[in-house]
Amino acid sequence: MPGPTRRRALTAGAALAAAAGAAALLAPGASAAPHSHEGSLEPFDEVYKGRRIQGRPAAMDHGTGGHQHGHGGGYAVFVDGVQLHVMRNADGSWISVVSHYDPVTGPRAAARAAVDELQGATLLPFPAN
């Protein structure tokens, strides 16, 4: 396992709720299991630090421009409606284009890490210009 990072520590279950205060409206299954397989990932939809983060299997994107290249294991993530490029690693961990070298437990954790990183900035549609 890579050495622990503060971000990874913060996304470890109970610590997250403590760190984020009441910012996250936690839904059941707050973080995807580290070894979830393609297709078994549940959708999520929550407001985290004032921003709407959503995730769903790309198959649920009915012509909404969902990225179909499979980089996210067929899973699409959005921040305030803008798609965030995510990717599933072979060990079941996830990264996103704004936190590309620091794997987290699942797509929801990747979305939250992105909100943390953005500090309120608008995500731009990918690919980057």
Next chain:
Amino acid sequence: MTVRKNQAALTADEKRRFVAAVIALKRDGRYDGFVRTHNAFIMSDTDDSERTGHRSPSFLPWHRRFLLDFERALQSVDPSVALPYWDWSADRTVRASLWAPDFLGGTGRASDGRVTDGPFAASAGDWPVNVRVDGRTYLRRSLGTGVRELPTRAEVDSVLGIATYDMAPWNSASDGFRNHLEGWRGVNLHNRVHVWVGGQMATGVSPNDPVFWLHHAFVDKLWAEWQRRHPQAVYLPGGGTPDVVDLNETMKPWNDVRPADLLDHTRFYTFDTQAA
């Protein structure tokens, strides 16, 4: 012959020339082409399909060629310039001269991560962040917050001791030298440095921060050190591997260079530490 030096040993004039050449490439648009290329590969290299620049055996030769292209672009501006390397196992604090205002500038301010000193600070006017994944156009850093510690020399040595270059499945799950150096497995060297710097360096558009080149020049040097330590070791895989660049296969985006052509860095440059 180009000699790549430890950034800590550069003279004031060498630093000035390096910075000026980097800013010249930014101004004429060539710099952002490198950022764009890197992000395209970061987003398309995946563990279960085609992978070339990252999470694969060609991580090292791909970045060697990428850095050669960048270094040659710098030399087209100023032939005296070579890429310096940052030994983050030695210069491991925010007080390193690397981060001084006469070189790369320091960490970002707490409120928004904005770098406020040095030649690449947005306020200096020479460093617009154009190839980006969000709305922010200023260089950002957060040294030592995403992860507290840079790798130590002992951790580097433990990775250099791994005798096999790479192993199946040839991706982020692999055992072997390449993946431990890249950092998806084990003590985590290369990836961790990106996280330690923070800001754009932690993203797919990491070459927006000029420290990208100094980081990768040291990763490249560690590959050379590993080769000297394991003279019998070879680049793997040797052939016939789907989605992966074998020893004698050409690499995108160049399509005219193979890992085999890049194994010996002395064809292109030497390091300041090499014994005469």
